[in-house]
Amino acid sequence: MAGRNTYHHGDLRNALLRATRELVKERGARGFSVSEAARRAGVSISAPYRHFADRDAMLAATAQLAFTELETQFAALVLEEPLPECAARIAVAYVAFARQDPARFEVMFASGIDKASHPELLEQTRRVQERLEAALQPHVPREEVVGRAAELWAIAHGVASLALGGNLHHVVDSSRIDRVAASAAHAWARGVSTSGV
Amino acid sequence: MAGRNTYHHGDLRNALLRATRELVKERGARGFSVSEAARRAGVSISAPYRHFADRDAMLAATAQLAFTELETQFAALVLEEPLPECAARIAVAYVAFARQDPARFEVMFASGIDKASHPELLEQTRRVQERLEAALQPHVPREEVVGRAAELWAIAHGVASLALGGNLHHVVDSSRIDRVAASAAHAWARGVSTSGV
DNA sequence: ACGCCTATGTAAGAACCTCTCACTTTGAGG
DNA sequence: CCTCAAAGTGAGAGGTTCTTACATAGGCGT
Known part of the structure; x- marks a missing residue:
């Protein structure tokens, strides 16, 4: 071969x-x-x-495969608990995905390729968003779903990015990054549930 | 000149x-x-x-200036409200900082420079974290401060990164990204306050 | 006032890189 | 079996980073 x-x-x-x-x-x-x-x-x-076509196209094609892997990992999640646990699970899974192969995550989000010129990547970010919307749909009012999904993505993505960028090194030792993700998502979800009060 | x-x-x-x-x-x-x-x-x-020394050192020096600007903007914040409003203000300020000059933010977090080999940058990420800890200190139990500060940073950073990466384009039009940041931080903070219940 | 030393600039070149173009090879379909 | 298009080659133009040896001149001590 x-x-x-x-x-x-x-x-x-x-x-x-x-x-x-x-x-x-x-x-x-x-x-x-x-x-x-x-x-x-x-x-x-x-x-x-x-x-x-060029160097970027090679990276984009690699990123595309990576997005598909993320979808697969998401598909494996069972989310039947109340919102806080459910959100925490998602965030932890996202961070685990990033940490289990940082290079893969780097290609997807930090390789400098312009998503706008690679429509297939835009399409796949849309799928991520949709997956999150589907997960939240049972727990939040219809009109909030889109925004809340973006918020949850941001929480998970923020933890993953900061951690892989080495920005949390002094703060939390790397074995506890999952806990940061879980704790942030959990608090956020409690806050979301409380909003109707 | x-x-x-x-x-x-x-x-x-x-x-x-x-x-x-x-x-x-x-x-x-x-x-x-x-x-x-x-x-x-x-x-x-x-x-x-x-x-x-090399190309990276030029980027690192530029990033260092950018971090100082972030510190300045944080210093201007008045944070005397309850936690949810306070957290929202911080998140919005962070996202505004990122959006008002995306290149600056890119240099700080997505230019590929290895923070570990530029100790001055590590030092400055530590300062960001410390600033957040100081802001949270009045509102959360002592032993939680470090972790909670990291969580808040992650929320703000996640929104900023996703937005600048073009990952939220289909979802939220760019004028409403501040609201995503505010809403996420607000919910999170409510959840944090509720944790003692 | 003078001269030297060291800061800071230059020029040239080695070793990489991306991407293009004209050319060659070969497997698959008519 | 023959041809044609897909896939691989080699050379080269033009870009890059970084090093090395050399040139210049500003500021220091005497």
Whole structure:
């Protein structure tokens, strides 16, 4: 597979996506280069351009796979408890997703690709939002669902981003980041439930 | 100043920092290049290396200035209301800071510089955290302050990051992002206050 | 007033990078 | 079997970061 003997690779697109992910894991999104990915796939430097428009398109395609993985992890959640527990579970799952492969999360949100020029990514952020809306729908008034879903996403995303950016290092040791996420989401949800009082 | 006639520039370091910020504003953190900054300051490509170790050091120095600006904006906040309003004010201020100059925020949190190798940045993230702790200290039990401050930061940071990343475009039109921040922080704070019940 | 030292600038170049273009190879369908 | 289009190649233009050796001049002590 990797060491091919035919002129045509046969599965170059996928090989490049794998190499991209590996590279981002090793060197961060900025350290990723089309050349190095090509080298690892065992093809010439210009070969990748047969499959991707440019460097950003390679990162975008990788991000797209990552978004699909996030969807899968969300789909596995069972959310039958009251709102606070439910929100906490979602936040913890999101943070776990980020921490279990920081490179993947980096590609999705911090690789500098412009979502506006990659509509498939826009579409997938919309799906994330919709998944959260579906989860909240049983617990909050119809007209609040959209906004509340965005708030919950922000809470989870904020914890994940700050943690991966190393901004919480002095504050909470990394084993307790899940607790921050859970605690924030839980408090938020209690506040949401209280709003009608 | 810009077009100098002496061999020595006289204020190159500052000129470069200004150019850096300009460039990031125009082209994003990834579009920034040492060469172009040098060109704009009217010096040779190698001149910047007399003042900064490398490209990252230029971004880090720019980020440091930005953190100081954030501190200043926080210092201007008057926080004498009950927790929910107080938290909402902080979150809104943070998001406003991010939105009023997205490039600045990008340099601080999404330019790919490794905070661990720039201790002055670590120090400044610690100051942000401390400022939040001070704001919460009157409202929450001593042993919770650190964790709660991190949670509030995460909420504000999450809204700012998602919004600037274009992830909320379909959801909330940009004029209402402040309301998302306020609403999230407010709910969270109500939940925090309720925790003793 | 003079000269030296060190700060700060320059020029050139090595080693990477992205992306394009004209060319080659080869597998699959008519 | 023949051809054509998809997929891979090699060379090269133009960009980048960073280093090294050299040039300049401002400010210091004498």
